[in-house]
Amino acid sequence: MIQFSLACAREHRFDAWFRNAQAFDDQQANGDVICPVCGSAEVEKALMAPAVARPATDKVAVTKAHPKQAEIIAMLREIRRKVTKEADYVGDRFAEEARKIHFDEADPRGIYGEATRDEVAELIEDGVDFLPLPDLPEEAN
Numbered sequence: 001m002i003q004f005s006l007a008c009a010r011e012h013r014f015d016a017w018f019r020n021a022q023a024f025d026d027q028q029a030n031g032d033v034i035c036p037v038c039g040s041a042e043v044e045k046a047l048m049a050p051a052v053a054r055p056a057t058d059k060v061a062v063t064k065a066h067p068k069q070a071e072i073i074a075m076l077r078e079i080r081r082k083v084t085k086e087a088d089y090v091g092d093r094f095a096e097e098a099r100k101i102h103f104d105e106a107d108p109r110g111i112y113g114e115a116t117r118d119e120v121a122e123l124i125e126d127g128v129d130f131l132p133l134p135d136l137p138e139e140a141n
Contacts, residue, residue: 008035009042037132039121076134083133087112095119102128 004024007013012035018024024045027033031041066072087110090097094113100106112133115123123130 005046006033006035006043007046008038008040008044010035010038010040012037012040013046034117034121036117039117039124041121073136076136080133080136083110083112086110089113095123098123098128098130099126102126 001017002020002024003015003017005013005015014036016024016033018027024033028043033043034041035043090111090113092114094111094115097106097111097113101108101111
């Protein structure tokens with residue numbers, strides 16, 4: 001297995017695992033490597049730091065979180081709480097409902113739910129504005 005750092009045409013960065021370099025090339029050529037943020041299939045390898053094996057006797061430094069990390073996570077939690085409290089949950093009908101609202105076939109309102117990668121890509125192609133709700137670390141982490 002090999003891990004690649006990837007970036008889409010909109011500069012969203014993410015990591016993905018592949019059986020080998022050829023598997024990445026094949027999947028990329030078929031349009032199967034998709035940005036998890038925007039659904040774009042225009043994905044390329046990004047610069048990444050090489051993994052260097054260290055002897056077990058080496059001390060490993062633990063990095064501290066960014067000083068504002070807790071504040072940012074708290075703000076994201078509040079946004080998520082507000083959306084889930086004030087918007088209508090439409091489940092797996094999210095793409096259908098978002099499209100109806102966009103094309104004035106339904107009353108405008110806040111909604112949230114789930115969508116597949118294909119549905120996300122189609123919403124983007126149709127010019128439907130939406131944002132993913134962030135997945136946040138559990139309180140105990």
